Amino acid sequence: MxxxxxxxxxxxxxxxxxxxxxxxxxxxxxxxxxxxxxxxxxxxxxxxxxxxxxxxxxxxxxxxxxxxxxxxxxxxxxxxxxxxxxxxxxxxxxxxxxxxxxxxxxxxxxxxxxxxxxxxxxxxxxxxxxxxxxxxxxxxxxxxxxxxxxxxxxxxxxxxxxxxxxxxxxxxxxxxxxxxxxxxxxxxxxxxxxxxxxxxxxxxxxxxxxxxxxxxxxxxxxxxxxxxxxxxxxxxxxxxxxxxxxxxxxxxxxxxxxxxxxxxxxxxxxxxxxxxxxxxxxxxxxxxxxxxxxxxxxGKSPAVKPVMITQYEIQKNSAKPGDWVPISVATSGPSSGLQVSMYFNDRTGVREHRDAIFPLKIKGNLSSGIDFQVPKILGVLKIYVFISDEQKNLAIAQKSFVVTDGSGKVLTAAKKSGVLPLVVYDDDPRITGVEEPFVASGMMGNYDSLTLDLGSTDHPEDGQTCLKVSYNAYVGWVGCAWQTPANNWGTMPGGYNLTGAKTLSFWARGTTGEEKVSFGYGMIDSNAKYYDSSKKGTGDFYLTRHWKKYTIDLSGQNMSNIITGFYFFTSSNGVPVTFYLDDIEYN
Missing domain, CATH: 3.20.20.80 (Glycosidases)
Structure with a gap:
């Protein structure tokens, strides 16, 4: 009790x-x-x-x-x-x-x-x-x-x-x-x-x-x-x-x-x-x-003092993929039997990717000096050095580092380059168990009145569920952008290389046929630190009461870095708005 x-x-x-x-x-x-x-x-x-x-x-x-x-x-x-x-x-x-x-x-x-x-x-x-x-x-x-x-x-x-x-x-x-x-x-x-x-x-x-x-x-x-x-x-x-x-x-x-x-x-x-x-x-x-x-x-301490990293520096601020970059690192605690490895984290993309740490190739040792090879991912990375001792203690230090293409402009790179079709939404991810590449996080306008139901069973176009959008206000407008990572308005590295994609397609239907909407991808301009490599939209139009497939032609578009994978806007003129989306994907 x-x-x-x-x-x-x-x-x-x-x-x-x-x-x-x-x-x-x-x-x-x-x-x-x-x-x-x-x-x-x-x-x-x-x-x-x-x-x-x-x-x-x-x-x-x-x-x-x-x-x-x-x-x-x-x-x-x-x-x-x-x-x-x-x-x-x-x-x-x-x-x-x-x-x-x-x-x-x-x-x-x-x-x-x-x-x-x-x-x-x-x-x-x-x-x-x-x-x-x-x-x-x-x-x-x-x-x-x-x-x-x-x-x-x-x-x-x-x-x-x-x-x-x-x-x-x-x-x-x-x-x-x-x-x-x-x-x-x-x-x-x-x-x-x-x-x-x-x-x-x-x-x-x-x-x-x-x-x-x-x-x-x-x-x-x-x-x-x-x-x-x-x-x-x-x-x-x-x-x-x-x-x-x-x-x-x-x-x-x-x-x-x-x-x-x-x-x-x-x-x-x-x-x-x-x-x-x-x-x-x-x-x-x-x-x-x-x-x-x-x-x-x-109030006790370990019987044997564990290894600790007391100093860690990367000798360059940026480099190109494949370059070798030296680091300096110093430790306290045991001086023998130490093992060194290095990893990087790319804090972008879907949750599984942005949480992962990936091994780096290194050469040298603590006595003569250590270099790591820059990975083939452009953008801002976190570079870790791991040092373990014989008692299985692990010390870690980290620094940010810029991987550049040599132009001086910080770019981001694909996490699933060439993997098409890339599905933005097709079924409730809680049912499929598949984490979707973009997050519906970029709320705009009167978003306190916006509800997104990722698992609506109200007559989906395909599969078990569809996405229900409810704007429960009588005036004003609202929008939502699917971003990677979440809430990225150009302040964080992220994006997918969708080079080779020919279309962005989706299915939509309204409840009355009077829902005025617009859809598209790409919203972040090149004056931001990180930006969409292209953007295109449908412009305003009215939905029908029945499912209809819509397609945005991507011919001639630079699809090398898409942070904003999809968006919608709608507005209310005296009546709340409800509409449905399904099977949003790049092909």
């Missing part, structure tokens, strides 16, 4: 009547019956007493059982869908109109509560993660917040013995909880960097008397750091990441009277851009954040 106790402004979490301060990690690692106990052993060594998950699945019971064997509690996540594409994924649930979808989430959530409410490892429920942040319109945010309150009350009725938390990015969601969700017992706040020092004051300003947990905590993330001269977010150094956790925990977490503890992000084992930035491990190599967590929770 988990309860709360408050005395003179000091909040205490009680587990079975005893004080319990959460020393946790987010548990984002893939596990099996063979390795789950090994991971739990590591967490016990780190001084961890709690793990947090984001949702439940087929292997949740395995996690709960192992946690119980190791004396670890679980803040069990109950996932609720997001209303627009964001850091978490590309879902776009309609919280206002999708009654069936809300009912499905209600049913699934309460089924999970009934299944795990009596599990001895359960600490509390974590209902939803940054959902309001990832909803587009105010109407939808309020609809979700009201749903959340009803859901929390239903959970309490089934399980009165465990507290309920929800997780917010900073206090974005919490501002709505304060107004609509009194049933939430503990405010979960995802806070990175020194923001943890003042987030308690931000909660106070909401006018609620609630304790909080840092449901995610670590070094400043990509979304909140300044950018370098090449436009890439400046990633904190390994030393800064270590210090944020090891020192920040004592200064910003343990000494706050309304804080119940927190979760270091993230106990993972991936091998990608996000893992480099925030994961405690990468393929079983221990990152400095792993040892920082040990320091934070126990």
């Amino acid at each position: 988990s309860t709360l106790q408050e005395s003179h402004g000091k909040w205490t979490l009680l587990v079975d009547g005893k004080p319990y301060f959460v020393k946790g990690v987010t548990f984002g690692i893939a596990y099996t019956q063979k390795n789950i106990d090994l991971y739990m052993d590591q967490l016990v060594h780190l001084g961890c007493n709690t793990v947090r998950t984001w949702g439940v699945g087929a292997d949740t019971q395995m996690l709960m059982d192992s946690a119980q064997r190791h004396g670890i509690k679980v803040m069990l996540g109950l996932w609720l869908r997001h209303g627009k594409a964001g850091m978490e994924g590309d879902d776009a649930f309609d919280w206002v109109n999708d009654t069936a979808g809300r009912e499905a989430q209600w049913t699934d959530t309460l089924e999970a509560v009934r299944k795990y409410k009596d599990d001895p490892a359960l600490l509390m429920w974590g209902v939803g993660n940054e959902v309001i942040l990832n909803i587009g319109t105010e109407k939808a945010k309020i609809a979700y917040a009201k749903f959340l309150e009803k859901l929390c009350l239903a959970i309490k009725k089934i399980d009165p013995n465990h507290l309920i938390a929800s997780a917010s990015a900073w206090t974005v969601d919490a501002a709505y909880w304060a107004k609509y969700d009194p049933a939430i017992d503990v405010y979960g706040l995802n806070v990175y960097g020194a923001g943890a020092a003042v987030v308690d004051k931000a909660v106070e300003k909401l006018g609620v008397d609630k304790p909080y947990l840092l449901t995610e905590f670590g070094a400043q993330g990509e979304w909140e750091v300044p950018k370098d001269s090449n436009g890439l977010p400046i990633e904190p150094s390994d030393q800064e990441k270590y210090s944020t956790i090891a020192t920040g925990w004592t200064k910003w977490v343990e000494n706050k009277p309304t804080c119940l503890g927190g979760f270091v992000f993230n106990f993972g084992n991936g091998w990608d851009h996000g893992a480099v930035w925030l994961s405690l491990m990468m393929k079983d190599y221990k990152r400095p954040m792993y040892w920082a967590t040990l320091k934070a929770f126990t």
Whole structure:
């Protein structure tokens, strides 16, 4: 049983009547019956007493059982869908109109509560993660917040013995909880960097008397750091990441009277851009954040000092594909048995590509010097140097670097050059499992009144679903652009080389035959740092009530770099507008 106790402004979490301060990690690692106990052993060594998950699945019971064997509690996540594409994924649930979808989430959530409410490892429920942040319109945010309150009350009725938390990015969601969700017992706040020092004051300003947990905590993330001269977010150094956790925990977490503890992000084992930035491990190599967590929770340091990179420079600011470029790098810690490798990240294109890190060819060694060969991708890249020691510690440093064609103009290059047809939309990606190359992120005009339903089953032209566009206003105009990466208006590298494409085709239909629309591709002019190599549109016309195929001829167009893969505009003249799209593709 988990309860709360408050005395003179000091909040205490009680587990079975005893004080319990959460020393946790987010548990984002893939596990099996063979390795789950090994991971739990590591967490016990780190001084961890709690793990947090984001949702439940087929292997949740395995996690709960192992946690119980190791004396670890679980803040069990109950996932609720997001209303627009964001850091978490590309879902776009309609919280206002999708009654069936809300009912499905209600049913699934309460089924999970009934299944795990009596599990001895359960600490509390974590209902939803940054959902309001990832909803587009105010109407939808309020609809979700009201749903959340009803859901929390239903959970309490089934399980009165465990507290309920929800997780917010900073206090974005919490501002709505304060107004609509009194049933939430503990405010979960995802806070990175020194923001943890003042987030308690931000909660106070909401006018609620609630304790909080840092449901995610670590070094400043990509979304909140300044950018370098090449436009890439400046990633904190390994030393800064270590210090944020090891020192920040004592200064910003343990000494706050309304804080119940927190979760270091993230106990993972991936091998990608996000893992480099925030994961405690990468393929079983221990990152400095792993040892920082040990320091934070126990005050201890590793028996053998791990390797750390103290200096890293790329000796040129830019070069052409195939060139060899020298670097300088220095380390502290062990001086023998070190292994060096280099990788790059191209932070553009579809999620799978922009999150990946790709190996670089290198020559030389730490003693004589190291060079890397510039990859055959134009644009701004992040160049990493990885150095591991014999104890399987991994130090990483990174710098931005420009790959140029020699003209002096920064270009971007294809991620799927020549792969045609390139599908912008054909079926709800949540059904197909295929991540689409462009994101419907470029909102224009009166977009608070715009709803996009990627999974409409209202008579699709082909397949299981079509795309429903609803402009729920009586005046004004609205538009949406499909971009790569999301929200790219020419400030970030990105784009696809669609050289060889002859047409951009799509199917469309209206509901009344009076919907005035225009469609096209390419919106970013060459005066931007990154731009569409061409653009073309249909001009204004009226849709019919029946499906009709439309084609934009690409003959003579420079298709070498398309950032804006598709767009539409529509306007209302006294009547809301609804129309449908399907099978948008380049051929």
